[in-house]
Amino acid sequence: MKQEKNESSAYDPKLVEDSIYKEWEKSGYFNPDNLPVKKSAKPYVVYMPLPNVTGTLHMGHLLNNAIQDVVIRYRRMRGYKALYLPGTDHAGIATQFVVEKELRKQGINRFELGREAFIKKVWEWKEKYGGLILEQLRKIGVSADWSRIRFTMDEEYTKDVLDAFIHYHKRGLIYRGVRVVNWCPRCGTSLSELELEHKEEETKLWHIRYPGAGGGEGIIVATTRPETMLGDTAVAVNPKDARYKTLVGKMVMLPIQNRKIPVVADNAIDSSFGTGALKVTPAHDIVDFEIGERHKLPMIQVIDERGKMMEVAGKFAGMKADEARAAVLDELKKLGLLMKEEPYAHNLAVCYRCGHTIEPIPSEQWFLKMKELAKNAIDAVKNEKVKIGPENFEKTYLNWLSNIRDWTISRQIWWGHQLPVWFCKNDKEKFTVSIEKPKACPFCKTCEMEQVPDVLDTWFSSALWPFAGLSKEDVKKYYPGNALITARDILNLWVARMIYSGIEFQKKVPFKDVYIHGTVLTKEGKRMSKSLGTGIDPLKYINEFGADAARFAVIWQATGQDIHWDEAAVMAGRKFANKIWNAAKFVMSNHEGAETVKKPVGKTVADKKILAKLAATKKRAEKNIESFELSATLKELYDFFWHDLCDTYIEESKKQLADAETAESTKIVLSHVLVESIKMLHPFMPFVTEAIYQKLPVRGKKFLMIETW
RNA sequence: GGGCGUUUAGCUCAGCUGGUUAGAGCGUUGCAUUCACAUUGCAAAGGUCGCUGGUUCGAAUCCAGCAACGCCCACCA
Numbered sequence: 177m178k179q180e181k182n183e184s185s186a187y188d189p190k191l192v193e194d195s196i197y198k199e200w201e202k203s204g205y206f207n208p209d210n211l212p213v214k215k216s217a218k219p220y221v222v223y224m225p226l227p228n229v230t231g232t233l234h235m236g237h238l239l240n241n242a243i244q245d246v247v248i249r250y251r252r253m254r255g256y257k258a259l260y261l262p263g264t265d266h267a268g269i270a271t272q273f274v275v276e277k278e279l280r281k282q283g284i285n286r287f288e289l290g291r292e293a294f295i296k297k298v299w300e301w302k303e304k305y306g307g308l309i310l311e312q313l314r315k316i317g318v319s320a321d322w323s324r325i326r327f328t329m330d331e332e333y334t335k336d337v338l339d340a341f342i343h344y345h346k347r348g349l350i351y352r353g354v355r356v357v358n359w360c361p362r363c364g365t366s367l368s369e370l371e372l373e374h375k376e377e378e379t380k381l382w383h384i385r386y387p388g389a390g391g392g393e394g395i396i397v398a399t400t401r402p403e404t405m406l407g408d409t410a411v412a413v414n415p416k417d418a419r420y421k422t423l424v425g426k427m428v429m430l431p432i433q434n435r436k437i438p439v440v441a442d443n444a445i446d447s448s449f450g451t452g453a454l455k456v457t458p459a460h461d462i463v464d465f466e467i468g469e470r471h472k473l474p475m476i477q478v479i480d481e482r483g484k485m486m487e488v489a490g491k492f493a494g495m496k497a498d499e500a501r502a503a504v505l506d507e508l509k510k511l512g513l514l515m516k517e518e519p520y521a522h523n524l525a526v527c528y529r530c531g532h533t534i535e536p537i538p539s540e541q542w543f544l545k546m547k548e549l550a551k552n553a554i555d556a557v558k559n560e561k562v563k564i565g566p567e568n569f570e571k572t573y574l575n576w577l578s579n580i581r582d583w584t585i586s587r588q589i590w591w592g593h594q595l596p597v598w599f600c601k602n603d604k605e606k607f608t609v610s611i612e613k614p615k616a617c618p619f620c621k622t623c624e625m626e627q628v629p630d631v632l633d634t635w636f637s638s639a640l641w642p643f644a645g646l647s648k649e650d651v652k653k654y655y656p657g658n659a660l661i662t663a664r665d666i667l668n669l670w671v672a673r674m675i676y677s678g679i680e681f682q683k684k685v686p687f688k689d690v691y692i693h694g695t696v697l698t699k700e701g702k703r704m705s706k707s708l709g710t711g712i713d714p715l716k717y718i719n720e721f722g723a724d725a726a727r728f729a730v731i732w733q734a735t736g737q738d739i740h741w742d743e744a745a746v747m748a749g750r751k752f753a754n755k756i757w758n759a760a761k762f763v764m765s766n767h768e769g770a771e772t773v774k775k776p777v778g779k780t781v782a783d784k785k786i787l788a789k790l791a792a793t794k795k796r797a798e799k800n801i802e803s804f805e806l807s808a809t810l811k812e813l814y815d816f817f818w819h820d821l822c823d824t825y826i827e828e829s830k831k832q833l834a835d836a837e838t839a840e841s842t843k844i845v846l847s848h849v850l851v852e853s854i855k856m857l858h859p860f861m862p863f864v865t866e867a868i869y870q871k872l873p874v875r876g877k878k879f880l881m882i883e884t885w
Numbered sequence: 886g887g888g889c890g891u892u893u894a895g896c897u898c899a900g901c902u903g904g905u906u907a908g909a910g911c912g913u914u915g916c917a918u919u920c921a922c923a924u925u926g927c928a929a930a931g932g933u934c935g936c937u938g939g940u941u942c943g944a945a946u947c948c949a950g951c952a953a954c955g956c957c958c959a960c961c962a
Contacts, residue, residue: 186924381962399962412962449961456962463960522962568889572957575888579959664957699897701955732910735899737890738956742897744911751924762921811899811909823926830920 187757189722192867197314200866205882206321208257208654212882220256221657222248223642223687224320225666226328227313228267229306230274235696235704235741236663237309238316238714239734242727243693243806244661245318249859250801252319253885259654262313262320263645264306266329268592268634269363269371269529275301275591291590291629298591302327315715317723317862319881326645328637329593336644337637338596338611340681345609349545350585352607354538356458356465357584358525361483362532365588366541368633369581372534374523383451383516384508386411389427389436395420396515398450400522401460402508403500406433406489407478410456412467415441417452431513432504433490440471459538475538483535497535542586542595542630550577553676556685562675564690565804566736569667576668585633592631601626639673642686655682659689661804667692691804694738696730701740717746724861725749728810731860735807752814753864756857759822760868763850766833766843767873776848779841782828789820790849797856798885810860817853825849855883 204210208219222244227237244260252258275298276286286294306327313320326333344350357366382402387394395411408430413420420439427436444467445454458468459477468475478489485492485500492500508514525534554577556562557570564570586595598614599607601623608614608625617623637644643655656678660671671690678686698704704711717726728749733739778784793816800809825846832842851872854865858880869880877883 185922187922397962401962444960446961454962461960461962463962466960571888575958695956697955733898737898740897742911744897747924748910751922754924755922758922758925760921765921808899808901815909822922826921827926 185758185761187754187864187867189724189753189863190719193315193317193723193863196863196866196870197317200319200879200881201314201322203879203881204323205252205879206260206319207323208252208259208321211252211257212877213255213257217255217257219259219654219657220248220251220659221259221261221654221687222659222661223645223657224260224262225660225662225670226263226265226638226641227309228270229264229302229309229327230267230270231309233309233312233315233714235712235714235730237313238726239693239696239730239739240661240663241313241316241318242730243691243734243804244659245316245727245862246731246806246859247659247661247801247804249319249862249881250885252881253855253858253883255884258319259324259657260318260320261324261645261654261657262310262318262322263326263328263641264309265634265638266302266327266592268587268589268631269365269367271298271302272589272591273363273529286590294590312715315718315723316727319862324646324650328634328641328644332647333637333640333644334593335611336640337593337632340636340640340677341593341596341632342609342611343681344544349548350609351543351545352540353543354540355543355584356460356462356536356538357541358462358534359481359537359539360527360530360532361481361535362530363527363589364481366539366584366586367527367534368584368635371528372525373528373531375526376521377524378519378521380517381450381520382505382514383518384431384455385513385515386428386430386437386455387513389429394428395423395439395453396451397453397455399455400520401457401501402504403485403492403497404457404460404478405430405455405504406485406492406500407457407459407476408433408437408455409458409468409473409476410437410471411439412442412445412454412456412471413439413452414445414447415443417445417447419447419452431511432507438471440467440473442467442470460536462536465536465538477538479535479537481537481539483533539588541584542597542628543582544585544636546580546582549676549680550580550672552679553577553672556675556679561685562688562690564667564692566692569664569690569692572664573667573672577672583633585636586628586630587633588630590629590631592634593637594631595628597628598625599628635669635673638670639677640681642674642678643682651682655686656684657687659691660687661691661693663695664692665695689804693734694736696739696741699740699742701738704741712741717743721746721750722753722863724753724863728752728861731806731810733807749861752818753861755818755822756854756861756864757868759817759826760850760854760871762826763846764871764873766829767847776845777841778845779838780828780832782825782832783841783845786820786825786849787845789816790852794852794856801859806860813853813856813860817857821849821853854880855885858883 248258248260358372359366379400381398381400383396383398385396397411411428423439424441426439430437456464456467458465458473458475478486479497480486483497485495487493492503596611597607597609600617600619602620606619614625617625642657643651646654674686698710702710714726725746729745732745778787797809829842829846832838854868858865866880
């Protein structure tokens, strides 16, 4: 039988956090429909950036969710119908990649398995592991409405996705075409520009002579990819380039292949680079493809979707692209046509997912016309229907949208929303768009129509999140929402797309405020990444020092700039939680039935001072939270609580309590300031403050979480 | 090539529209402490506010230039 006073007086988050979270969840108050608010109460909605089902909690989640939870808890206490909408993203390529890897360990590849069986495996994987991240988010203490959780491949959500595709198709915004796309030979799919990463590569710039077709010197081109010359169909020079004026319109001989190709003039050519002459391979370079279109050049594909040389490459057929490069160079050397090689550093595009070199290849893809949609998204921000903060991100956003290309929305993978497009087996150029398979082929009348195997880009579905994440009735109540809080890396990838999708499908922008926070980096300023071994698991802090300490640490450091993560802040947070706990203990030990929630009257100078400071702090906190300046708010609350309340007023109160003249009023002031303080601190450090609230002898509400700010 | 950001105490960072001794957390030093809390209190040391020039009665704060670092965008092969 341990006596209370013999126990350590330190606050131990481990003893309270899990049970408090369970109580909150059980109460149903994460669901705004259950909140004891006035009928006229306005909703306040924060859309959680969807974690991938493959995800595990990292520091970015901690930061993002801590910020969002402060905002939503604040709004809840201010009497809003506060909805923090959670969900998970099917993350097409990422998830398929993970499951394929898993299967490979068992010696299975997806092609042996077949599409249907493979998708079944992915669902199994999702059921088993897809909820992990959600459990981890609970550990942070986020007050998301789990009863409303959605997955982007849920039945209802899927219907919205397919309807969106059909809608765009009816509007004439969807088209099919052959384009040179960024292809990942390992993942076996095309990637959007936003899914590429670039890494610097030391390579060479090779100067190759293409002799004149009828003899003569011809022209020397400079390239980093000699192997693609097998598919060259022209050489391009700048029309103003005096050196080559006489050559334009003439033919040169493509070495090795011994094919005549024209010299064309195009403004895209920079005369000052290399030799000023560009070999044009429309099939294997996006710029070349565009030049090819302008000059009606044929397209000769020489590299296939596995990154290997094709039949047309003659003796190089079957080689991997980099093997072919060496072989082609060898051959050119023998022919005496390799004029020069100089060292050259350039940026190599690699797959964001697997890091494999991107191979531009022509392929049939589906596109969404962006011009009109982008304009809507631009106008929304220009007209301040959506405010992006900090303001300088507006530029990034507008700049991207005003230079946008059509969006390649098809992906050649299996996990995702398969395009609701059915083509005639007898004439594959003919297709129809519908969710269900048409009963009879409207074209040949005889065939069983076949669905396009491609699936939609994952962002196509997440772009619909603000309304597809809600049920039809909820859309009426909770759309549009209020805030979208995220890191800058998905401002264009996701935020811009949500904005025009919202306008397109709901006629209203999905949220008024976009707040961009920093990125959590290591203390040295390096990117946190698992593969580099620089990642930090936030659960480590949560388990050891409590979610409050972790939240404190990350918000304390979230000043808007990128965070150079400093662990010391977690310790500061832990100490602060302890300080709050002990101050509350002191106040309650002197409480003796004094009315906790009564409006206090300051008798002494110290009383008046602390009450005035409290009022001022509260006012500033409101202003700052509403403008997303959480770090500043937390610092002020910290300062107020620790120094004004604990160091100054509580010390003073000890004298006042000893004096019969002031004892009673002091108790009331103490209680009042404590309760007001834990209310203000609650959004930031919900657990310790709730734990204290539950110990108060007199409570206004069942939970501090739903107390009136 | 364009755009953005950063540079303030040993470390990680605040410092909004220019104004008395430039702040916080952590660290360091000294003292205190049965009385809410040693995850404590009090006190102290520690800064030419990247560099140069300018505006001003007055600048870390505004302007120009320079340097270093970081990020984003872009079709220089």
